Amino acid sequence: AQSVTQLGSHVSVSEGALVLLRCNYSSSVPPYLFWYVQYPNQGLQLLLKYTSAATLVKGINGFEAEFKKSETSFHLTKPSAHMSDAAEYFCAVSAPNTDKLIFGTGTRLQVFP
Amino acid sequence: DTGVSQNPRHKITKRGQNVTFRCDPISEHNRLYWYRQTLGQGPEFLTYFQNEAQLEKSRLLSDRFSAERPKGSFSTLEIQRTEQGDSAMYLCASSSRGTIIEAFFGQGTRLTVV
Numbered sequence: 119a120q121s122v123t124q125l126g127s128h129v130s131v132s133e134g135a136l137v138l139l140r141c142n143y144s145s146s147v148p149p150y151l152f153w154y155v156q157y158p159n160q161g162l163q164l165l166l167k168y169t170s171a172a173t174l175v176k177g178i179n180g181f182e183a184e185f186k187k188s189e190t191s192f193h194l195t196k197p198s199a200h201m202s203d204a205a206e207y208f209c210a211v212s213a214p215n216t217d218k219l220i221f222g223t224g225t226r227l228q229v230f231p
Numbered sequence: 232d233t234g235v236s237q238n239p240r241h242k243i244t245k246r247g248q249n250v251t252f253r254c255d256p257i258s259e260h261n262r263l264y265w266y267r268q269t270l271g272q273g274p275e276f277l278t279y280f281q282n283e284a285q286l287e288k289s290r291l292l293s294d295r296f297s298a299e300r301p302k303g304s305f306s307t308l309e310i311q312r313t314e315q316g317d318s319a320m321y322l323c324a325s326s327s328r329g330t331i332i333e334a335f336f337g338q339g340t341r342l343t344v345v
Contacts, residue, residue, distance in 0.1 A: 221273030
């Protein structure tokens with residue numbers, strides 16, 4: 119069985135500060151890992167994904183994430199937060215032999231001026 | 232192509248009524264997925280189609296729920312005898328390469344059962 123755990127349901131940062139959103143996964147097979155962003159009353163937009171290529175994955179809007187097998191982690195980072203980054207962020211896992219995403223419970227990012 | 236389209240965007244219904252949602256995937260996408268997202272939670276898988284064939288259904292999809300994709304293009308999700316616990320955002324996604332890793336999500340239909 120696969121699962122993801124997002125540590126911290128709310129994260130607050132100042133504009134310009136580092137953003138770090140944590141995600142740990144559990145998977146019995148090498149996983150595919152994803153980060154999605156959701157703005158209020160909107161669907162999900164893919165930020166980035168890891169599919170067993172490079173462990174450091176760069177996504178849209180300046181976000182990146184690093185796959186660390188030893189730590190079973192896939193944390194999302196951005197060097198400098200913008201006000202427009204305020205949203206809900208979801209980590210998700212999928213096994214290569216399945217065709218569905220298992221999502222975490224989400225982390226709400228607030229950015230203060 | 233304007234992406235995955237879902238209608239309606241919002242639906243308010245009385246308990247016990249039936250509702251139907253529609254999802255129009257990106258053209259030529261052969262896989263279509265339905266997810267449900269309740270308040271404060273991540274999306275949960277409901278079902279998915281390859282062309283017109285429904286390949287997998289979650290235990291969450293009770294017998295009050297039915298999904299179809301009759302011609303392998305748009306899909307409908309019907310909920311019969313709605314309950315307050317059905318209140319959620321229903322998300323649709325489609326994929327062109329046959330795997331979830333290439334999926335694009337729609338903006339969702341928010342259902343409120345009163």
